[in-house]
Amino acid sequence: MAATRRLVNTVAVITINHPPVNALSSSVRHALVEEFGKASKDPTVEAIVLNGSNGKFSAGADIREFGTSAIKTVSLEDINGTIEASQKPVVAAIEGIALGGGLELALACHYRVADIQSRVGLPEVLIGILPAAGGTQRLPRLIGIPAALDVIVRGRHIPATEALNLGIVDEVVQGSAVDAAIQLAQKVIGLPLNKRRLSTLRISSNLNMEDFLDTTVEKTKKQFRGAQAPMACIEAVRASVLLPYHRGVEKERQLFLSLWATGQPQAQQYAFFSEREAAKWSHPSGARWYSEEPKLVRTAAVIGLGTMGRGIVISLSKANIPVIAIEQDAYQLEMGKKAVNSLLEREAEKLKQQGFSPGSKLASVHFTLAFGELQDVDLVIEAVYENMELKKEIFRKLSSVCKSNAFLCTNTSGLNIDEIASVTDRPNQVIGTHFFSPANIMKLLEVVRGQQTSLTTIATAMNLGKILGKVTVLVGNCPLFVGNRMLGPYLEQASYLLEEGCYPETVDRAMEEFGFAMGPFRMMDLAGLDVGWRSRTEKGLTGANVPQGTPARKRLGNRYSPLADLLCESGRFGQKTGKGWYQYEKPGGRTARPDPWVKDFLQKYRKTHQIKQQPSNQEQIVERCVYALANEGFRILEDGIASCPEDIDVIYNNGYGWPKYRGGPMYYASFVGLPKVFNTLEKYYKANADVPSMKPAFLLKKLAAVGGPPIKEWRLQVGKPVNKL
Numbered sequence: 001m002a003a004t005r006r007l008v009n010t011v012a013v014i015t016i017n018h019p020p021v022n023a024l025s026s027s028v029r030h031a032l033v034e035e036f037g038k039a040s041k042d043p044t045v046e047a048i049v050l051n052g053s054n055g056k057f058s059a060g061a062d063i064r065e066f067g068t069s070a071i072k073t074v075s076l077e078d079i080n081g082t083i084e085a086s087q088k089p090v091v092a093a094i095e096g097i098a099l100g101g102g103l104e105l106a107l108a109c110h111y112r113v114a115d116i117q118s119r120v121g122l123p124e125v126l127i128g129i130l131p132a133a134g135g136t137q138r139l140p141r142l143i144g145i146p147a148a149l150d151v152i153v154r155g156r157h158i159p160a161t162e163a164l165n166l167g168i169v170d171e172v173v174q175g176s177a178v179d180a181a182i183q184l185a186q187k188v189i190g191l192p193l194n195k196r197r198l199s200t201l202r203i204s205s206n207l208n209m210e211d212f213l214d215t216t217v218e219k220t221k222k223q224f225r226g227a228q229a230p231m232a233c234i235e236a237v238r239a240s241v242l243l244p245y246h247r248g249v250e251k252e253r254q255l256f257l258s259l260w261a262t263g264q265p266q267a268q269q270y271a272f273f274s275e276r277e278a279a280k281w282s283h284p285s286g287a288r289w290y291s292e293e294p295k296l297v298r299t300a301a302v303i304g305l306g307t308m309g310r311g312i313v314i315s316l317s318k319a320n321i322p323v324i325a326i327e328q329d330a331y332q333l334e335m336g337k338k339a340v341n342s343l344l345e346r347e348a349e350k351l352k353q354q355g356f357s358p359g360s361k362l363a364s365v366h367f368t369l370a371f372g373e374l375q376d377v378d379l380v381i382e383a384v385y386e387n388m389e390l391k392k393e394i395f396r397k398l399s400s401v402c403k404s405n406a407f408l409c410t411n412t413s414g415l416n417i418d419e420i421a422s423v424t425d426r427p428n429q430v431i432g433t434h435f436f437s438p439a440n441i442m443k444l445l446e447v448v449r450g451q452q453t454s455l456t457t458i459a460t461a462m463n464l465g466k467i468l469g470k471v472t473v474l475v476g477n478c479p480l481f482v483g484n485r486m487l488g489p490y491l492e493q494a495s496y497l498l499e500e501g502c503y504p505e506t507v508d509r510a511m512e513e514f515g516f517a518m519g520p521f522r523m524m525d526l527a528g529l530d531v532g533w534r535s536r537t538e539k540g541l542t543g544a545n546v547p548q549g550t551p552a553r554k555r556l557g558n559r560y561s562p563l564a565d566l567l568c569e570s571g572r573f574g575q576k577t578g579k580g581w582y583q584y585e586k587p588g589g590r591t592a593r594p595d596p597w598v599k600d601f602l603q604k605y606r607k608t609h610q611i612k613q614q615p616s617n618q619e620q621i622v623e624r625c626v627y628a629l630a631n632e633g634f635r636i637l638e639d640g641i642a643s644c645p646e647d648i649d650v651i652y653n654n655g656y657g658w659p660k661y662r663g664g665p666m667y668y669a670s671f672v673g674l675p676k677v678f679n680t681l682e683k684y685y686k687a688n689a690d691v692p693s694m695k696p697a698f699l700l701k702k703l704a705a706v707g708g709p710p711i712k713e714w715r716l717q718v719g720k721p722v723n724k725l
């Protein structure tokens with residue numbers, strides 16, 4: 001039964017019953033109509049309580065119904081209208097979650113009681129749409145325009161106590177929200193309901209409202225570059241100020257349909273389900289997520305408290321896992337300790353504001369120099385410098401001090417997991433846990449399995465990712481894994497574009513207008529140009545080990561751009577030195593300004609090497625960079641390093657600032673059309689045979705040859721994720 005009804009004295013309790021999250025599917029909506037109809041007509045019923053089964057009110061509309069005929073059957077907004085118009089008081093008992101259509105349903109009720117652990121929100125914007133069951137019209141009438149805009153445009157989940165302060169709910173309780181709702185319902189029987197019907201309220205507007213909305217539009221445009229849903233949300237809220245309720249609802253629906261026509265909701269909903277699919281990992285042996293039990297991680301250690309280690313410690317502490325944090329000397333330990341403690345204080349403050357005692361949520365962190373103290377930890381994450389010899393030294397030590405069943409993880413951004421594992425007494429318990437910077441904020445965790453990594457180790461690392469609140473993707477072991485490996489050809493193209501006449505700001509602008517959070521040159525400046533330089537020097541691509549007589553712009557017969565090396569040789573390492581592809585206000589500064597030095601340097605470079613200037617336009621810049629990225633994604637699939645294109649997209653959406661409304665590089669390639677991507681790459685490669693990264697991948701060629709089937713069908717061509725490298 002999609003909804004059930006029981007009677008408690010004179011209160012009918014209607015319960016939505018659609019596991020796992022009580023999404024408001026067509027069958028639920030039909031059942032709600034039926035149960036409300038019966039309760040309204042039943043003379044023994046004087047009030048109604050609405051709740052959800054299994055401690056969850058509702059996660060909103062059933063997202064899988066969008067794009068199908070099911071969404072067009074009985075409308076949620078009509079149900080909301082019926083509930084609001086009811087002559088009998090209706091109280092929503094919110095447990096767990098009331099999100100999207102779930103909260104819209106609750107807003108149609110006359111009262112709302114929430115349990116203290118619950119969260120409410122209108123997160124539709126995160127899946128490319130807007131609340132379209134009256135939410136953009138009722139919420140502003142309840143809490144005012146600025147607060148409603150904040151809730152709707154950001155789509156965040158609001159803890160119950162904050163919802164109470166905002167006025168979204170009427171009561172927050174520690175015990176059963178259903179019991180409290182029944183009590184409230186009994187108390188309000190017979191009281192007038194007019195003021196409780198949100199659609200009838202007037203928005204207290206002042207003369208500046210239009211200005212305020214216009215300013216919000218400008219701010220939002222900048223913040224959510226290219227995303228249509230946040231803008232539509234603002235326009236719907238504007239309608240709540242300008243129009244009577246019913247016309248506002250019409251506008252809401254129109255905006256929904258226009259959004260749908262942009263294709264962005266489909267991309268974002270693909271991204272939503274791909275994230276959930278990524279958790280359902282598979283292994284070449286045939287094992288899957290449900291066949292392996294993860295081990296419990298009760299305590300953990302982090303080695304190295306630099307940029308990454310600090311964030312990893314915070315993530316563990318926030319997940320209530322006590323941490324031992326280790327550094328190499330007293331000075332580094334003190335620096336790390338100060339940084340971690342200051343981040344922990346910020347977290348504690350946030351928790352206090354949400355009404356929690358920080359002690360109940362943040363686990364302790366113990367700082368030490370002594371590896372001997374690691375003998376009892378369940379799992380260690382190493383985050384020392386990116387140097388194979390140092391990592392091996394650390395893993396040898398860990399192998400000798402940690403208990404035999406402890407898991408040993410490395411945060412390397414691309415070194416060989418098997419080589420690191422080989423120095424330990426337990427290569428089966430070694431795994432890559434590649435966090436992204438800042439590790440306490442970024443959602444992505446790339447889990448890298450080695451040849452010998454056991455299924456239990458994989459299950460434990462994947463489960464740890466979930467506990468830390470990360471979007472976790474399992475990948476195979478190859479140089480740079482998935483995300484960073486794909487960056488190679490992308491950055492290579494960005495560099496060639498400069499050689500051919502573009503400037504860093506032109507390329508960055510094109511990529512940022514495409515939707516990337518940051519263009520390639522701003523990204524390199526942020527990460528530090530020295531990191532790549534060191535790696536290229538170690539590989540003999542630059543520096544003293546380059547064989548005599550090697551042409552400046554060739555390596556091993558292929559095209560090579562030495563631009564980044566030349567910058568580093570001038571001491572320009574990016575933000576950290578105040579100079580890189582851009583200039584900054586000071587070392588460590590964040591505001592990138594085009595640098596006349598770079599312009600002059602590029603002009604001289606082009607002259608020296610007699611490079612014909614043919615600056616690409618925005619479309620060409622995007623095509624070259626993005627197709628190069630996707631092409632490497634196809635190779636990664638061929639090599640068995642990623643299990644499916646969806647995993648690659650999840651990595652790019654959550655770790656590399658790819659615009660979610662474009663689904664991810666593989667989804668985008670599919671959206672553009674694989675034959676087009678193939679032909680463009682083929683044409684480029686034919687003209688530039690010394691750029692092998694642009695040679696269309698075999699898998700792309702194969703899929704393009706059959707017309708570019710939908711992304712769901714690529715798996716058939718890809719096969720099992722067996723590492724073929």
Ligand SMILES: CC(C)(COP(=O)(O)OP(=O)(O)OC[C@H]1O[C@@H](n2cnc3c(N)ncnc32)[C@H](O)[C@@H]1OP(=O)(O)O)[C@@H](O)C(=O)NCCC(=O)NCCSC(=O)CC(=O)CCCCCCCCCCCCC(=O)O
Nearest residue numbers: 023059060061062063066067068100101123131132133276
């Ligand atoms: C709820 C969560 C916070 C739970 O998180 P967690 O516990 O971590 O579990 P998950 O793994 O995330 O989820 C478990 C399981 O549930 C699935 N799921 C979750 N939410 C939904 C959902 N809303 N619908 C369907 N399925 C859902 C999830 O995929 C998992 O299953 P699995 O994939 O099989 O493993 C978290 O899940 C979460 O945040 N969920 C999303 C919440 C959300 O975004 N809610 C908003 C939904 S949209 C909405 O409510 C819209 C409305 O406001 C009303 C719409 C009315 C529209 C009417 C317009 C009419 C126009 C018609 C024309 C349409 C165009 C056309 O078709 O042509």
Ligand SMILES: NC(=O)C1=CN([C@@H]2O[C@H](COP(=O)(O)OP(=O)(O)OC[C@H]3O[C@@H](n4cnc5c(N)ncnc54)[C@H](O)[C@@H]3O)[C@@H](O)[C@H]2O)C=CC1
Nearest residue numbers: 304305306307308327328332383384385386411412413437
């Ligand atoms: N910085 C980034 O954006 C990312 C880095 N990584 C990887 O994470 C790892 C760490 O990188 P960062 O934090 O950036 O480096 P970092 O240079 O900021 O920090 C490294 C820390 O390790 C400590 N350390 C060195 N030797 C040690 C030893 N013997 N014992 C204990 N501590 C020791 C150092 O004192 C330093 O504090 C590297 O493998 C890197 O490739 C991964 C993802 C992103």
